[in-house]
Amino acid sequence: MRIWLYIALGLLTAFAIASAIAYSIPSADDLSPYNPLWNGLAKLASYTNASIIAYSDARHLNAETSALFIIGLSKNLTAEDVEALRSFVENGGILVLADERVELNSILKGLGIGAAVNGSLVADKVFFYKTPFLPVARASIAQHNLSLYLNYASYLNTYGGGRCIAYTSPYSFADLDMDGSRNDAEPYGPFCIAYLQTLGKGVVYVISDSSPFINSMIDLGDNKLLPLLLANGRGVYIAYEQVVKTPYTAFRSTITGFYTAIFGTWLRYPMAMIIGLSIYWISKSLLKNALLLTKSIFSQPFKTTLGV
């Protein structure tokens, strides 16, 4: 009987610890605005007082008072989603697209932006933070000169229609073989990192790196100032949709689903009863075991027991 008690108490303790983790860490997903760890966007959401919306909700935003950030595409957008973004910008919205992956190019093409993510890794052995793969770029936004700390960034090929607002240093190079050193086949910079183009009444900013906004980078250099200047005092919205669930997300949704089912539905009533009974049973079992222990004491050698 006692072994079952230990198993039950062990499971209960494990569940309590799992619940505490699930409560304190809302997400561990890369570029998730709910993620407070190094690779999340929780600080960005906090600094800009941002609301998190789905991609398709862009069509419902008030374009003239909103700035929409899409940082690292978490899913491939449909033609309708791209059209919603276009409509948002043309009606006066500010759209910020930040990603080092070439998957962004389909959106840029759909919007008619004269820039495309090259997809090659930018390294800089002169102006960097810690390693050459964390290069420092210089940006000029709204009459502010910023030092942007990048993290495994790519660069933009530009075709006109807008203007580049941030460049890496002339010592930067496209590290095509990703060995951290430049060879003769690897072109030197400066490379365009951020691009601005007006579209209708609005503006589109393209940044070839999602990392300046992550929790571990946003406090470096002028990265923190970047989203504020881009938003230009407007209400900030971060478009984010989780399509692929990581193991932690699945674990967390199971835990929260359990609590929602138990305390958010009428199951709370029988659950309260079960908890009460369990407490009664455990107390009873503990008391009984205590008494059995008392009895067994008297089966021990006589002198010790009685203190004779």
Place this chain on the structure above:
Amino acid sequence: MKKCIPLLLLLLTLTQNAIALTEFPRHIDPSTAPSTTNILDYLTLLHTSSMYLAELNINRAINMTSTLREAAIPQQFRDIFNRTLQLYTLFTVEINMSIRYMNLSEEALKSNDLDKCSSLILAAQQHLGNAERLYTQTRDVLNYLVGAGGAVEETIKSTLNNMEKAISFIRNRIDAVSKELEERRHLLLKEVELEVKVNKSKVFYGDFIEIRGRVEDPLGAPLGNRTIAIYYNATIYRSTPALWLVQSSAQGFFRASVPVKACGVISIRIAFIPQGFDANVYRYTEKVVNVTSLCIEPTITVHMQQPLLIGANNSMCIESSIPNLRVNISSKGLALSKQVELSTHTTCLGILIPANVSEGMYRVDMFSEAKRGVPPKALHIYVNVSRLDANLSIEHPTTFFVGVPQSICVKTSVNSSVEIMLIELGRVVALKSSNSCTDLLLPISYLSTQLDLEIHVTPYNATYRSKVVKISMQVLDPIPIAVTVLIIILMVLVYGRGGVRISSAVMAIQRRSETIYQILSPVIKEFVDFVKALTGVGIEAHMTLREYVNSALDRAPQEMRSALLAALRIAENILYGPPTHVEELVKRLKEVLSGLVRVLRL
């Protein structure tokens, strides 16, 4: 099969490496990244090399560059040198090429080979352009080092100045040679005679003026089939051209009728522009004719209600200083396109904003058409387009009971379609009219303790704004509550009795425990003391009561041994036996012990 495993593992590793090479990670945790020495710390070393660069000498620069390239520069700041020297070397090459072409062009000019001189100047200019581009890049590169300050900054500025001087020197030479070339060519070109007459010197806006003339060479020979350009600076409205081109006849005569699309004094330029072969024979020649255009600028004032209501006919009044003016009104966003002729100074018209237009600010463009003496006028205004709010009241219970129909009433001030969306059930209930009630019944299967409703009110009249009201209500399900309460009562009844049983057993054990400590211990102690006094054998810690008595039994008198064993059995019954009759056993043990004491005294 076993032999294939290492091969498969190798293939897997290679594939993984290939994948890793094609795509780099989005980011790494910078706190875990190892720190590499920053090359900026070594910028002072670049200062030494830039001292040589500052002494700009085209011929020595190449040697210096190669010297720098072969210098034993530590790997960690080789990149700086490589980039700077790469640009600087190219700059030097371009400057050298430019100088070489300039020398050749000067020689061609001396030998009066103007065409060759011209092409050589072009080549020199091209190389100089390349040099300027490279200078800009070098400047950008070096500017990154200016932040180091001090001597480094001074040296960089000096280097850039020297590069600028080299560019400036060649630019001046190109300008000088080009000017001389132009002058020599100009001397060879022939003058052209251009005669021009206009029929009016004062006209109204919109009138045409007729321009006639003749073009001939210095010897009086007519220049036939040549292009004559007529142009003037004007505020151009819509597609009015600013330039007219006419061909001269075989006798050199030309004639053009040009509309006047500007106000005030207009300087009309009539020009002969030599083209093709003519460019090497004749000079550019032009005549200017001044014509006064009489205009009255119209004023347009618009009065309208703000905001304009969607789905309603809105009044707009247009006032103008010019009567009978025709005005085109258009707005892309409002699907508005109208033409109105102002019969008097003020004209009012109705503007219907379509129901599908969204609320917001829209631009309305107005263009008045030109009339004789009146130029067109453009006016852009911004209008606020909006809808009105309909009054809405909703009556609903604060708590909803599952399985019990409850009423929700919606009242609106205008006829509307009303839909109630039950979010979690995915159901929509439509009300018959905008002032009616509906009964909602939650099924027993409804689990949540909260009911979220969205009430969508869409007025039939597009002038009024649609509304969505969100309501959240507590939900109580009487059945599980009743079932739970019943189970609790049942369990109290069933386990309550068991509880008494358990409780009595527990009490018995507790009582026994107390008895052992308070009553039995002295009795047992008395028994043990008696055995010790009788036999002289002491109890040891590891012994049970039986072991102790058995060890002492040999030393006890023969006649007392059976009595001692009887006392031992009673004591064991007290200690290990059932809890009942403990008092009786204690009493018996005491009697046996007092009997034994009496025997011992005797």
